[in-house]
Amino acid sequence: MRVGVLAGLAAIVVMALAMPVRAEGDLERGNYLLNSIVACGNCHTPKGPDGKAIAGQALAGGTVIEVPVFRAVAPNITPDKETGIGAWTDAQIALAIREGKRPDGSIIGPPMPVEFYRSMSDNDLRAIVAALRKVPPVVNKVGKSTYKIPLPPAYGPPVGRVADVGRGNPVAYGGYLADIGHCMECHTPVIDKGRLDMTRVGGGGRELPVFPAGTVISANLTPGNPAGFAHWTNAQFKETMRTGIRPDGRALVRTMAFDWYKNIKDGDMNALIAYLRTLKPVKN
Ligand code: HEC
Ligand code: HEC
Secondary structure, three states: OHHHHHHHHHHHHHHHHHOOOOHHHHHHHHHHHHOOOOOOHHHHOOEOOOOOEOOOOOOOOOOEEEEOOEEEEOOOOOOOOOOOOOOOOHHHHHHHHHHOEOOOOOEOOOOOOHHHHOOOOHHHHHHHHHHHHHOOOOOOOOOOOEEOOOOOOOOOOOOOOOOOOOOOOHHHHHHHHHHHOOHHHHOOOEOHHHOEOHHHOOOOOOEEEOOOOOEEEOOOOOOOOOOOHHHOOHHHHHHHHHHOEOOOOOEOOOOOOHHHHOOOOHHHHHHHHHHHOOOOOOOO
């Protein structure tokens, strides 16, 4: 009898531990991040000839991102078990995002922005995985990437635990958002072998592919660009980020993920601006 009661209690305790603590909050947060600043879909969702995401194909992969040193094919990251990542565990998906390792131990190559995702907090990572699990599965078998450069054996030592960055300090929180949005991956010039020149962070000048064809030079976001964002009002920045139209009326190409950034909440926009306004002037 005593044993039965204890076993029953133990079962309840085990059940409580196995229940995801913030399941609903996770899903909401994860959906928000996926559909706004993090914008995995800017690479992983197939696009039509107009460069816009194809409806009903969210995260189904197949987009080819070609530069001189690689031809990368964005994989299907929907929960389809055969052609997507539906057979992976949550921990395996998390490791792929934050450390660039697949379950078979192989390394995920560029342009998957793993270096930036390394600073993603445990809570946001769990939220994104929860949201990926709920994306409608799409059957879409995509080809393999080819690289003319060697991939690193790893993107760094194991990440371990990453705490949330509080919203109390807008510059720090905005910097965190810029990291998980990998803004500076595209907006920082590269030096030898494609390494980002972090002494010139935000300086732009990178040549990036435009889907379906052509290239574009990323904008200099620092005060060193006399016509650039650093000299715009906050309202002009938000409008550009949400519509893809600059204050002078020139449209941005869809390499900039404004179809997703339009969902960034105002408070997060303000934090992002607070961070971006701390960038040192870079001339290019
Ligand atoms: C800038 C483009 C880009 C962005 C943004 C991006 N990815 Fe990727 N991702 C890729 C490419 C390209 C590959 C394949 C690289 C290769 O073949 O080694 C990849 C690979 C992966 C893989 C491995 C899948 C497999 O079957 O091998 C996963 C999982 C993944 N990405 C998830 C994500 C998630 C989740 C996000 C958002 C948090 C994201 N990616 C954002 C381009 C991107
Ligand atoms: C995949 C690469 C990529 C990412 C990621 C990216 N950008 Fe951009 N961004 C560009 C390119 C390319 C342009 C120039 C587009 C054009 O000229 O049509 C641009 C333009 C801009 C502009 C217009 C500036 C001007 O002077 O015209 C702003 C502002 C901007 N980006 C901010 C951001 C922020 C903030 C983030 C992160 C949330 C971000 N970008 C992420 C590629 C990127």
